Amino acid sequence: MSLCLQGYDAALMADRDVLGELAGLADELGPALVPPGHDELLESIAETARSLFEAAACSIALLEDEDAEEPQLAFRVAVAVAPRVRST
Numbered sequence: 001m002s003l004c005l006q007g008y009d010a011a012l013m014a015d016r017d018v019l020g021e022l023a024g025l026a027d028e029l030g031p032a033l034v035p036p037g038h039d040e041l042l043e044s045i046a047e048t049a050r051s052l053f054e055a056a057a058c059s060i061a062l063l064e065d066e067d068a069e070e071p072q073l074a075f076r077v078a079v080a081v082a083p084r085v086r087s088t
Helices: 010-015 018-033 038-052
Strands: 057-064 072-080
Touching: 038 057, 038 072
Parallel strands: none
Antiparallel strands: 057 072
């Protein structure tokens, strides 16, 4: 696959890891670009899935540092049905 970028020297682009640089920039800027209400959206998605599957609880976890030797799961949101209290 060839990529043609107007105004860029192809030899210069070939010597650089452009995709790697873009990935690093995205990693650095990503948290700043998260839209407002992001956590509420994730909670809404988890609550909808919990309700749809009639589950007692549901959580959403994201894989962080997937290229690391030991990637980590980061739980972003968890929802659960409130336990029923029996009256005696």
